[in-house]
Amino acid sequence: MDAMPSLDASTLTNRQAPWDSFDAEAYLKHNYRSLRADDRQILSAVRDHFAAHFAGRSLPGAGLRGIDVGAGTNLYPALAMLPWCGSITLFERAGGNVRWLRSAVQDYGANWDEFWEVLRRQPAYLTVVEPRTRLAGAVEVVQGDLFTDLPERAADIGTMFFVAESLSAAYVEYRGAIDHFAAALRPGAPFAVAFMENSLGYEVGDHTFPACKIQRSDVLAGLQEYAADDLKVSHIDVPGSQPLRDGYTGMLLALGRLRD
C-alpha cells in the first residue's frame, strides 16, 4: 500500500491544517509559561491603548461585550479587556484549546499573575480587585470557525492575537480573517491585533501549522479600510535568546478603533 503523502505546512489552507491535534499544553508551555519581553511590550501597549480610549467615558451598567478571536491558550488579551467588560467571548476553533480555556478560566494558573502585574501599573485596572473571579464570571468560551460563525457587530472591544497570519498559508485567508474580525466589532470599538512577522509556519507538539508571510504593509492593507485614522502599527523585536519560531522577524501590533 502507498504511504499517505505528508502534508506540507507551507501550503496548508485553514481547513487542511490539523486543528483537532493542536496540543494546548505544549503551546501554553512554549509561549506563556512565563512573561516574555516581547509579550510584556505588547501587553503594556494594549493596556495603555484601552485605558486611553475609555478615559472619561461612561460605560453601560452591565459593562461592555468583549471578544478575543482565536484565543488559543492565551489569557492576556482577555485580561487586558477585563476592566471594561461585563462579558468576554473567547472564540476558538480547536477542540483542545476550547477544553483548556473552559477549565483555565475557572481559576487561572499562577503563570498569569505576572501578566496581571503589568496591567495593574495602569490605574484603570485597579478597579478589578479580584481578576480571577472577574474573569471566571465574564468569560464565555465559544467553539466556532471565524470564517463562518463569528457574530457580526456584536462586540464593543476586541482582540485577535497571532491568528490572522497563523491559520493558513494563503494570503486570501489572512485578509479574510481580518475582514471577519472587523465585522464582529461595533462601530467605534477599540481593538488590538497582534501578528508574527515573516512567519512561514510553526510547530505545536508533534504537528506543524501554517502561517502566511506578512509584513507591516500587509497589516496596514488589511486593517486600514476598517480603522479610524489613528491606527498605529508597531514592530516588536525578537528577544535575543528567545525566538518562538524559526525564521520570523518579530511581532507586529496594530492598535486602533473601528470607524464610526
Ligand SMILES: C[S@@+](CC[C@H](N)C(=O)[O-])C[C@H]1O[C@@H](n2cnc3c(N)ncnc32)[C@H](O)[C@@H]1O
Ligand atoms: C498561533 S495560535 C494563537 C493563539 C492565541 N491567540 C495566542 O495569542 O497565542 C492560532 C489560533 O487560531 C485558532 N484558529 C485557527 N483557525 C481558526 C478558525 N478558522 N476560527 C477560529 N480560530 C481559529 C487556532 O486554533 C489557534 O488557537
